[in-house]
Amino acid sequence: MSDMPAALGIELEDLTKIYAGSPEPAVDRVNMDIAAGDLVVFVGPSGCGKTTTMKMINRLIEPSSGIIRLGGKDVTKGDPVQLRRQIGYVIQSIGLFPHMTIEANIGEVPKMLGWPKGKLAARVLEVMAIVGLDPDKFAKRYPRQLSGGQQQRVGVARALAADPPVLLMDEPFGATDPITRLNMQREFRKLQQDLGKTVIFVTHDFEEALLLGDKIAVLGDRSKIVQYDTPLGLVGRPADQHVSAFVGSSVHVRLLGLITAGKVADPSIAAGPEAPQVVAGTTLRDTLDVLLGGIASVRVVGDDGKTVGGLDYAAVQRAVSGELAELAAGGTQPTGSARSLRAAAAHR
């Protein structure tokens, strides 16, 4: 789609912002490594500096001190316009151009990059489909003729349009209804599976964070990193009370949603050929749902259709306690990352 690389890692070194006239920094010496292709979710209280940190990464706000590297290259000093071409940005307040149609809004960056007309038009249609906006209905309208949630989807389409290797998304689904939101989360997860962009995603919705994040950064005041971990690590070994509060009380049920049947299928459980089968990428939560339908055990099959083992209630319980024990012992498992769940979901 473009000449840009598929993804670029992001490194923040002692990144700091002190707004003029403020006695205290809004963001104070943040250090973070984000691997190329990872989706990292920022969660944290209002005013803790999430938006400020994002805006420093594409230099809409200039850092007071510290270094930003993109793909290993220091971008703190170079041309900010050049930098922003590699970064799709969904801003918190949506920020569409009111005097431009939806299609013009979406195509703005590729147009600026000099894409030929045909390719540009095709891409606008493509990204409108991704966010579920019918071009016949919406392409020629103006932002004020759309609802808040529809405008937000245009914002996401616009950030995707030039196919940039890095995406910064500041509460991108916040204004959408629960069903549209779930659809967009699913679509985005599948899309991320294919595209593998490096994404920073801000949300106040912890479920969304668990669903989408390869890693989650729980931030405190001044963007201090309280815990930077996989969803599994966050749920299974919260660093402190603050993180526990985010996770809430349903630790075991949350873990069920983060472990796949394929990982814990037990070859010694002989589920007969008549037993219902689940594919390896099914979460234990969905597996349990099948068992609760009144079935003793399910057969777990791999991508190739071959049986990898079985699961019953006791095995599900063993898997959850085993995972907790492993996390407590300091083991890290890639199972809990959205990347593996996405991979599993992709062929469902």
Ligand SMILES: Nc1ncnc2c1ncn2[C@@H]1O[C@H](COP(=O)(O)OP(=O)(O)OP(=O)(O)O)[C@@H](O)[C@H]1O
């Ligand atoms: N232009 C500015 N000048 C001075 N202070 C600012 C400016 N922009 C933001 N701040 C302050 O910096 C702090 C961090 O703001 P920021 O917008 O980054 O928070 P946030 O984590 O994105 O919050 P929210 O979850 O509400 O969006 C806040 O205390 C805010 O009042």
Ligand SMILES: [Mg+2]
């Ligand atoms: Mg914000």
